[in-house]
Amino acid sequence: MMKKLILKLTLLMAVAFAVVSCDKEETIEVDNLPTAANTFLNDHFKEAKILSVTREKEPLSGTEYQVLLNNRIEVKFDKNGNWTEVEALDNTVAIPTSFVLAPIVGYVKENYPKDGINSIDKEKHGFDVELTNALDLEFDATGKFIRIDP
Numbered sequence: 001m002m003k004k005l006i007l008k009l010t011l012l013m014a015v016a017f018a019v020v021s022c023d024k025e026e027t028i029e030v031d032n033l034p035t036a037a038n039t040f041l042n043d044h045f046k047e048a049k050i051l052s053v054t055r056e057k058e059p060l061s062g063t064e065y066q067v068l069l070n071n072r073i074e075v076k077f078d079k080n081g082n083w084t085e086v087e088a089l090d091n092t093v094a095i096p097t098s099f100v101l102a103p104i105v106g107y108v109k110e111n112y113p114k115d116g117i118n119s120i121d122k123e124k125h126g127f128d129v130e131l132t133n134a135l136d137l138e139f140d141a142t143g144k145f146i147r148i149d150p
Helices: 002-022 035-044 102-111
Strands: 024-027 050-058 062-069 073-077 083-088 117-122 126-131 136-140 145-149
Touching: 035 062, 035 073, 102 117, 102 126, 102 136
Parallel strands: none
Antiparallel strands: 024 050, 050 062, 062 073, 073 083, 083 117, 117 126, 126 136, 136 145
16 A cells, blocks of 8 residues: 555656746747747837747647747747747837737727737637737627626
């Protein structure tokens, strides 16, 4: 009985160590970003200069890329180069919205004309949007407003 318990604990610790050691973050060159990520940056942030690019290998979600721009905007991409999050590091600064679904941009302009979008996250349900006034809004995958996130 005790041997089985020790064996299980040893196995559990080995698996935990393997998972932790797989989490690896490294700085890479811009040329090593997936093509889709480079295209996205050129299309929507061509005025900004790229300060750093990191690639992180997550055990569960796979490879992710994080790009920091000189305008203090951070863009995250999945392994294929599709954006997953765009965030201005200064909470009162609005991000460009040329890549955001039109219904989301329209809703924000109509209901919060003095505020901009500070960050947007792609989620399983749709989009999580934070405004420059710190209000969090949720939208479905088509850009339809769902609710204010408490």
